[in-house]
Amino acid sequence: MRNIINLSLPTEMARTVRRAVKSGNYASVSEFFRGLVRDWMAEQAYDDVLESEREFSVGKGKKLRSLKDLR
Numbered sequence: 001m002r003n004i005i006n007l008s009l010p011t012e013m014a015r016t017v018r019r020a021v022k023s024g025n026y027a028s029v030s031e032f033f034r035g036l037v038r039d040w041m042a043e044q045a046y047d048d049v050l051e052s053e054r055e056f057s058v059g060k061g062k063k064l065r066s067l068k069d070l071r
Contacts, residue, residue: 009017017032026032055061064070 017029020026020032021029026035052061062069
């Protein structure tokens with residue numbers, strides 16, 4: 001299911017997006033913004049991994065030998 005989100009951009013940003021689409025880098029304006037959201041989500045996941053590694057390094061983590069250790 002898709003949801004529609006409307007947003008307002010300053011003129012120069014809107015031109016930049018349209019140029020990116022026109023140049024063939026993106027199939028549509030929607031694809032441009034989906035790409036931005038995907039990149040942001042990947043960055044958040046990477047930050048979560050780094051935070052987990054920091055916690056593990058200071059002894060807050062626990063090594064699991066099997067999935068049974070999750071209980």
